Amino acid sequence: xxxxxxxxxxxxxxxVLAAKIIAEAAIARGEEVKTTETIGMAQRGGPVTSFxxxxxxxxxxxxxxxxxxxxxxxxxxxAVRNLPYLKPGGTVVVNSKAQMPVTAALTGSDxxxxxxxxxxxxxxxxxxxxxxxxxxxxxxxxxxLNVILLGAAIRSGAVDIxxxxxxxxxxxxxxxKLHELNRKALKLGMRGTI
Amino acid sequence: xxxxxxxxxxAIAFGAMKAGVRLVAGYPGTPSSEVLETIAKNNDGxxxxxxxxxxxxxxxxxxxxxxxGARVLVTMKQMGLNVAAxxxxxxxxxxxxxxxxxxxxxxxxxxSSQTEQDTRHFAxxxxxxxxxxxxxxxxxxxxxxxxxxxxxxxEPVFMRPTTRICHGYQTVEIDGEINxxxxxxxxxxxxxxxxxxxxxxxxxxLEKKLIGMQKDLDGYRFNRVTGSGTKGIICSGVGYEYVKExxxxxxxxxxxKVATANPFPEGxxxxxxxxxxxxxxxxxxxxxxxKAITYTxxxxxxxxxxYGKLTGTVANAGELSTDLVKESLCQFLGETLSPSIPAAGExxxxxxxxxxxxxxxxxxxxxxxxxxxxxxxxxPERPPVLCPGCPHRGAFYAVKLxxxxxxxxxxxxxxxxxxxxxxxxxxxxxxxxxxxxxTMAQGFAHVEEDVYSFGFIGDSTFFASGLHGVAxxxxxxxxxxxxxxxxxxxxxxxxxxxxGTGRTMMKEFTAAIDPEMVLKGLGVKTVxxxxxxxxxxxxxxxxxxxxxxxxxxxxxxxxCIAITKPAPKKxxxxxxxxxxxxxxxxxxxxxxxxxxxxxxxxxxxxxxCGLCEAVCPVGAIGKPGGEDHE
Numbered sequence: 001x002x003x004x005x006x007x008x009x010x011x012x013x014x015x016v017l018a019a020k021i022i023a024e025a026a027i028a029r030g031e032e033v034k035t036t037e038t039i040g041m042a043q044r045g046g047p048v049t050s051f052x053x054x055x056x057x058x059x060x061x062x063x064x065x066x067x068x069x070x071x072x073x074x075x076x077x078x079a080v081r082n083l084p085y086l087k088p089g090g091t092v093v094v095n096s097k098a099q100m101p102v103t104a105a106l107t108g109s110d111x112x113x114x115x116x117x118x119x120x121x122x123x124x125x126x127x128x129x130x131x132x133x134x135x136x137x138x139x140x141x142x143x144x145l146n147v148i149l150l151g152a153a154i155r156s157g158a159v160d161i162x163x164x165x166x167x168x169x170x171x172x173x174x175x176x177k178l179h180e181l182n183r184k185a186l187k188l189g190m191r192g193t194i
Numbered sequence: 195x196x197x198x199x200x201x202x203x204x205a206i207a208f209g210a211m212k213a214g215v216r217l218v219a220g221y222p223g224t225p226s227s228e229v230l231e232t233i234a235k236n237n238d239g240x241x242x243x244x245x246x247x248x249x250x251x252x253x254x255x256x257x258x259x260x261x262x263g264a265r266v267l268v269t270m271k272q273m274g275l276n277v278a279a280x281x282x283x284x285x286x287x288x289x290x291x292x293x294x295x296x297x298x299x300x301x302x303x304x305x306s307s308q309t310e311q312d313t314r315h316f317a318x319x320x321x322x323x324x325x326x327x328x329x330x331x332x333x334x335x336x337x338x339x340x341x342x343x344x345x346x347x348x349e350p351v352f353m354r355p356t357t358r359i360c361h362g363y364q365t366v367e368i369d370g371e372i373n374x375x376x377x378x379x380x381x382x383x384x385x386x387x388x389x390x391x392x393x394x395x396x397x398x399x400l401e402k403k404l405i406g407m408q409k410d411l412d413g414y415r416f417n418r419v420t421g422s423g424t425k426g427i428i429c430s431g432v433g434y435e436y437v438k439e440x441x442x443x444x445x446x447x448x449x450x451k452v453a454t455a456n457p458f459p460e461g462x463x464x465x466x467x468x469x470x471x472x473x474x475x476x477x478x479x480x481x482x483x484x485k486a487i488t489y490t491x492x493x494x495x496x497x498x499x500x501y502g503k504l505t506g507t508v509a510n511a512g513e514l515s516t517d518l519v520k521e522s523l524c525q526f527l528g529e530t531l532s533p534s535i536p537a538a539g540e541x542x543x544x545x546x547x548x549x550x551x552x553x554x555x556x557x558x559x560x561x562x563x564x565x566x567x568x569x570x571x572x573x574p575e576r577p578p579v580l581c582p583g584c585p586h587r588g589a590f591y592a593v594k595l596x597x598x599x600x601x602x603x604x605x606x607x608x609x610x611x612x613x614x615x616x617x618x619x620x621x622x623x624x625x626x627x628x629x630x631x632x633t634m635a636q637g638f639a640h641v642e643e644d645v646y647s648f649g650f651i652g653d654s655t656f657f658a659s660g661l662h663g664v665a666x667x668x669x670x671x672x673x674x675x676x677x678x679x680x681x682x683x684x685x686x687x688x689x690x691x692x693x694g695t696g697r698t699m700m701k702e703f704t705a706a707i708d709p710e711m712v713l714k715g716l717g718v719k720t721v722x723x724x725x726x727x728x729x730x731x732x733x734x735x736x737x738x739x740x741x742x743x744x745x746x747x748x749x750x751x752x753x754c755i756a757i758t759k760p761a762p763k764k765x766x767x768x769x770x771x772x773x774x775x776x777x778x779x780x781x782x783x784x785x786x787x788x789x790x791x792x793x794x795x796x797x798x799x800x801x802x803c804g805l806c807e808a809v810c811p812v813g814a815i816g817k818p819g820g821e822d823h824e
Contacts, residue, residue, distance in 0.1 A: 123566035
């Protein structure tokens with residue numbers, strides 16, 4: 001069965017690695033995969049979107065609007081920005097911690113992401129909220145947000161891979177000294193879902 | 195053979211290695227850079243791989259190696275092709291012995307480029323073959339074909355992927371073979387020396403070759419016509435994939451997939467046009483196929499109506515998407531379409547045809563989401579900005595403070611530092627192309643005598659296309675201040691080494707060219723190096739240097755945050771902070787934000803550069819623990 005996953009956030013949050021892990025896990029199952037992402041100029045604090053498509057006979061690397069099974073939002077505003085990609089009945093797994101853009105700070109905006117989370121909850125889609133900041137602190141690293149969110153997405157069934165598949169794909173991509181940290185992050189993500 | 199998830203650029207690299215490439219030269223540029231990097235990474239030592247100083251150098255280095263019979267690959271983005279145009283527009287007339295593939299990546303959107311330049315025009319202009327892959331898997335095969343065709347005709351050929359091919363990933367079967375072929379050796383012959391008489395004769399030959407190529411490409415394996423009916427779609431690149439995504443295996447529409455934009459496979463096009471009454475051209479960038487099919491129809495008197503960008507049926511700017519193509523297809527076919535993929539299909543039954551904007555531009559489609567009728571809250575804009583701790587912020591801010599109240603012209607250039615244009619720095623008045631900062635500053639200085647004219651340039655750009663600008667300024671006695679933003683890397687494109695870094699692409703140590711010596715060697719009398727993270731000293735330096743007459747230079751030297759370790763993070767002392775927001779207003783650092791109306795430093799983002807500490811009027815910013823504001 002074909003699956004479409006959209007991962008979005010702000011440059012530097014690690015969406016690309018999370019997308020790779022989902023893709024590798026699907027390949028290990030013998031599925032075809034196409035992915036694409038925005039990199040380059042958009043990386044410097046701009047919005048970043050990764051598309052992952054798994055299954056067979058995939059043509060476009062970009063997910064059509066209204067066709068994503070799940071959105072993994074690393075930042076609440078970015079999850080809302082990409083909501084048009086979600087299909088009815090889809091799931092949004094979202095980090096509650098907002099990242100304030102410079103433009104917002106300059107205008108004295110009180111943007112904190114709460115409004116975005118509330119909007120998602122009112123939309124009639126399944127929303128899984130993850131306290132990424134707290135869980136990262138528990139892990140002792142800000143860099144594992146991607147793995148925590150992936151864990152939460154797997155646990156909720158939003159991403160159709162198992163913990164074992166994810167762990168295998170994850171560890172194969174990382175140097176050994178980071179294995180324990182990332183194993184821990186995946187576990188925390190799996191159980192830390194609010 | 196193993197199936198791996200690889201990037202289009204990696205696929206091209208593996209294809210080139212399998213085809214026996216012996217020399218690879220290029221200059222970094224999104225979305226092309228990973229091709230050369232992948233070859234460098236997998237090189238068994240038999241391939242010469244270099245980041246050249248710029249694209250012109252790369253083209254010439256590779257051209258000579260191809261004269262000697264080696265298979266060569268030159269890599270660049272579309273803007274870089276303009277820099278390399280001079281040698282290329284002669285190489286085509288002279289010809290090559292070893293296969294020469296010019297990999298030029300186009301950037302519809304544009305996502306990371308100044309313009310949406312279409313290399314297929316360049317191929318027509320240069321009378322060169324151009325291969326246009328529609329997926330990473332196809333690109334892997336196609337680059338190998340490209341070498342064969344190049345040798346068959348003794349001409350350089352283009353490989354022209356676009357961003358979604360270059361940066362798209364796909365499961366591809368790769369055997370990882372490296373079949374490096376040694377060069378047969380250069381044979382001295384007058385044919386390698388371009389002269390008017392030789393050019394005239396070779397022009398005649400080239401036109402003959404083009405006819406041969408065109409016939410050849412009618413039968414090329416990736417050019418094909420499928421389906422039947424009175425409606426036909428001509429498409430290429432990722433546009434073909436979007437069409438397939440929507441139409442699936444429908445056989446009642448004719449599809450002409452064109453993998454070689456130049457020469458246009460006219461014979462196959464006639465076959466496609468047989469029985470077709472209306473044609474829709476789906477392609478990114480310019481209406482190249484649309485014009486070619488219109489020309490073919492006219493030439494062979496085939497009555498057909500052609501729709502595309504020229505009729506307003508397909509968007510004529512920006513990148514395409516399944517949704518945009520679907521809109522065009524609905525209009526063309528007079529149908530409401532649902533896509534062929536079941537997973538997507540459930541959602542899209544109905545009227546997605548009125549989705550007018552590509553959400554890839556970072557905007558919500560006007561139609562809103564399909565899951566809810568509720569209007570979303572206003573989304574914060576998120577333009578790209580200089581990273582927290584970026585030394586360019588300190589450099590720009592120092593110049594800004596030093597020049598306060600003076601009439602200035604700030605000429606920027608291509609790189610991360612183009613982002614110095616954003617509020618609140620607002621330090622880029624012009625940005626045009628690689629190297630233009632230094633030379634445009636001279637233009638202002640010559641006609642506006644009462645201005646302080648600055649030319650900003652990064653270290654990699656300085657070596658790529660800044661040197662002649664310095665020579666020009668010194669020679670013509672321009673009253674300008676050259677500012678070199680030296681962060682010891684090519685940051686924007688992914689931290690490639692350059693002539694100033696002392697390392698080659700193959701990680702060999704080499705002489706690091708010192709910009710200070712270069713500037714002095716070119717006749718700049720005042721050259722001062724400053725630390726952009728030392729605000730006070732930097733401001734003093736700028737004030738002093740900018741007042742001198744003639745050409746003078748400041749080198750702001752501090753490494754990119756991506757290649758160095760962070761300093762201890764800064765915190766705001768809540769008791770001392772008077773909430774004046776000077777730090778936010780002056781610097782625009784992404785790590786300084788408002789939380790419940792109060793200024794805070796995001797621990798996860800702070801790099802500890804200390805610039806905010808320097809601008810805080812009450813000394814409220816420092817190390818955690820608060821023991822320092824000395």
